[in-house]
Amino acid sequence: MSRFAQFLILLAFTAISSTSARAQGVVEPPLPWKVKLITGETLKGTVSKWDFAGVDGSFGHAAWTSFKPDDANRMCKKLMDWREGSQYIQLARMLFALDGGDKLAEAALRDAMKRDRNLDPEIQKLRAEVAEHRRKIVEDRRIAAEKDFQAKAIGADAAVKKDPAPRAQPGSVVPDAPHAQPVSVTTDAPRAQPWSVATDAQRAEALTDMKADADLWFKQVNLRYSVVEAKYWVVYADLPIDETKDLARRMDDMYQTVAQMFALPEGLNIFHGKAVVIISATEPHYRAIEMAAFNSMPPPGAIGLCHMVGPKVVVTAYKSDDANRFMATLVHEASHGFMHRYGSPARLPSWADEGYAEYVAAESFPNSTTKGDRKPQGLQWIRSGTNDVQNVLRMNYEDGSWPGPDAIGYAIGYLAVDYLVQTNRKGFGEWVKDVKGGLSWEEALQKRFGWSAAQLAQAVKSRYRARD
Numbered sequence: 001m002s003r004f005a006q007f008l009i010l011l012a013f014t015a016i017s018s019t020s021a022r023a024q025g026v027v028e029p030p031l032p033w034k035v036k037l038i039t040g041e042t043l044k045g046t047v048s049k050w051d052f053a054g055v056d057g058s059f060g061h062a063a064w065t066s067f068k069p070d071d072a073n074r075m076c077k078k079l080m081d082w083r084e085g086s087q088y089i090q091l092a093r094m095l096f097a098l099d100g101g102d103k104l105a106e107a108a109l110r111d112a113m114k115r116d117r118n119l120d121p122e123i124q125k126l127r128a129e130v131a132e133h134r135r136k137i138v139e140d141r142r143i144a145a146e147k148d149f150q151a152k153a154i155g156a157d158a159a160v161k162k163d164p165a166p167r168a169q170p171g172s173v174v175p176d177a178p179h180a181q182p183v184s185v186t187t188d189a190p191r192a193q194p195w196s197v198a199t200d201a202q203r204a205e206a207l208t209d210m211k212a213d214a215d216l217w218f219k220q221v222n223l224r225y226s227v228v229e230a231k232y233w234v235v236y237a238d239l240p241i242d243e244t245k246d247l248a249r250r251m252d253d254m255y256q257t258v259a260q261m262f263a264l265p266e267g268l269n270i271f272h273g274k275a276v277v278i279i280s281a282t283e284p285h286y287r288a289i290e291m292a293a294f295n296s297m298p299p300p301g302a303i304g305l306c307h308m309v310g311p312k313v314v315v316t317a318y319k320s321d322d323a324n325r326f327m328a329t330l331v332h333e334a335s336h337g338f339m340h341r342y343g344s345p346a347r348l349p350s351w352a353d354e355g356y357a358e359y360v361a362a363e364s365f366p367n368s369t370t371k372g373d374r375k376p377q378g379l380q381w382i383r384s385g386t387n388d389v390q391n392v393l394r395m396n397y398e399d400g401s402w403p404g405p406d407a408i409g410y411a412i413g414y415l416a417v418d419y420l421v422q423t424n425r426k427g428f429g430e431w432v433k434d435v436k437g438g439l440s441w442e443e444a445l446q447k448r449f450g451w452s453a454a455q456l457a458q459a460v461k462s463r464y465r466a467r468d
Contacts, residue, residue: 026051033045036071038068045059076091086112093105096130128147149264153342154343196341211234223288225237228241232251232269236276236278239281240280254334255338271340275313275315276315279316279319279330306333313341328361331365335360336353357412382415415464419459431445
């Protein structure tokens with residue numbers, strides 16, 4: 001019996017003890033009975049005792065949850081006092097517990113009202129109790145599924161698991177590049193702390209808090225933006241409302257693209273409430289919002305940024321004249337927010353953090369500037385013959401070496417991520433999980449691909465030295 005059925009049966013017993021309607025009990029004389037259970041088995045005999053939990057007779061005991069709704073409704077009406085409205089409420093309680101019994105339950109409630117209009121408060125209370133309990137069941141299932149996902153997303157086996165060798169992908173290995181061969185890796189690295197899984201109430205509170213933040217920023221700069229709430233984002237923009245709606249839809253599409261890459265459960269929202277996206281029509285408005293919200297000015301040439309503040313994600317951008325560049329930037333920055341909330345706050349190395357954001361931008365829409373700008377830049381850099389890919393892999397945010405001269409880190413990061421995904425898509429996903437779980441990126445690379453950083457650099461150089 002499901003938890004929901006047990007809950008409603010408990011409600012029924014509670015109501016029975018306080019009602020003035022005819023008590024359930026002995027059926028005299030015993031009532032002949034023949035009905036098919038939901039299991040397909042036929043129940044046949046006489047009923048000698050009943051209540052709103054089930055029936056007893058020559059066949060033993062049978063709970064109402066064992067019957068199809070139509071049969072349970074028909075037989076229960078034969079046994080109950082059809083004159084008493086309160087008994088129809090109890091009938092509705094029982095029917096709500098049966099799969100597919102809602103319409104019959106609502107019909108029973110209408111019958112209760114026909115007999116006694118004073119029962120309306122009790123009817124509304126029952127509907128509220130049923131709705132709340134069903135919401136709680138859905139919430140419990142979501143939380144359980146999300147906790148299971150979080151454990152997988154941070155590579156719960158990161159330190160000890162040995163995977164079988166991946167199948168080679170067609171065209172993924174070049175003659176002078178090392179084969180991708182995972183190996184066993186042990187480490188003393190501490191486990192990364194996963195993001196906590198929020199209840200529905202906590203999610204609603206987080207969303208309210210983030211909206212309040214945005215409203216405060218707009219008030220500080222005396223700007224009014226339209227707002228569109230999508231499935232995973234709250235999009236604010238000083239653009240025509242139809243354009244804002246289109247952006248919100250495209251942001252949800254981008255989320256689904258990334259979610260599929262990492263095999264997220266269908267519909268899972270990993271954000272803290274939702275992520276906030278603020279799109280300005282002009283650069284001055286964009287810079288004003290940045291100053292009000294984060295007390296900082298965007299770097300020269302930056303048309304979009306992603307801010308990760310604790311569990312919160314806020315993306316800001318302005319709609320530049322180059323529509324393709326604007327959309328690629330928006331997706332790039334939103335990808336940072338997704339990766340921040342994926343599993344744990346642990347961050348990928350700079351080349352992969354930015355390279356993956358470029359990869360998502362390239363894969364999310366056909367006119368992305370990543371393939372038209374970043375890729376040619378990276379190919380030219382590699383083919384010059386004087387540059388070392390490993391130098392880019394060493395660059396990082398912390399010491400200021402990222403992104404290197406002419407922002408070459410973005411281009412090489414994109415090519416490196418693209419190569420890893422082409423070589424072993426599943427292995428790349430597991431590598432991300434391992435890093436999110438606390439392994440160093442080099443240890444995770446050795447585990448999932450069998451490569452050192454130097455071997456990865458050589459593989460990327462070999463792959464793109466003569467091929468696009």
